[in-house]
Amino acid sequence: MKLHSIVNGLQLALRASVGAGVSIGLAQLFRLEYPIYALVAAVLVTDFSPAQTSKLGVQRIGATVVGAVCGAIIRLGLAPDPWTIGLSILVAMSICHVARLAGGAKVAGYIAGIVVLSHGDQPWVYAFYRLIETALGIGVAWIISFVPRLIRMEDPGMADPEKKSP
Numbered sequence: 391m392k393l394h395s396i397v398n399g400l401q402l403a404l405r406a407s408v409g410a411g412v413s414i415g416l417a418q419l420f421r422l423e424y425p426i427y428a429l430v431a432a433v434l435v436t437d438f439s440p441a442q443t444s445k446l447g448v449q450r451i452g453a454t455v456v457g458a459v460c461g462a463i464i465r466l467g468l469a470p471d472p473w474t475i476g477l478s479i480l481v482a483m484s485i486c487h488v489a490r491l492a493g494g495a496k497v498a499g500y501i502a503g504i505v506v507l508s509h510g511d512q513p514w515v516y517a518f519y520r521l522i523e524t525a526l527g528i529g530v531a532w533i534i535s536f537v538p539r540l541i542r543m544e545d546p547g548m549a550d551p552e553k554k555s556p
Contacts, residue, residue, distance in 0.1 A: 409527070409534050410433050413530045431450055431526070435447045437531075451521070453482075453498040454498070454524045457482045457498035457520075464481065479500075483498055
């Protein structure tokens with residue numbers, strides 16, 4: 391493994407860990423019920439680039455909304471059995487692909503499945519809090535993406551145009 395890959399990987403891991411820790415701390419401070427969703431969101435969207443973090447964040451927020459709404463609507467009409475959970479995942483992921491949120495389709499699927507499986511008594515409340523916790527984690531990751539890298543190391547092979555792959 392090349393030194394630049396190790397250094398960049400460690401710096402990204404540091405950003406993700408700080409983002410996760412800050413997100414958990416804030417979620418606990420605000421007494422949110424499931425701070426793990428803030429942690430997950432912070433780690434999943436962490437990037438060196440604010441633009442990339444924002445792009446990933448928008449997809450995750452959109453996917454969270456799609457998953458939560460699909461799960462809540464389906465759960466209002468159907469019992470939480472394996473078929474209903476599968477249906478909610480199918481619908482949520484399909485909507486994400488149609489709505490150009492394909493990068494967040496898996497997130498939408500698992501949120502929809504969780505809403506149907508575990509939160510039938512108050513699916514809309516659960517959906518609202520998932521959105522808040524996800525937005526919190528994404529916001530923290532986005533702010534951290536503006537911190538410059540501690541050590542800048544680019545791939546030495548990318549500096550030479552002859553070595554770029556087609």
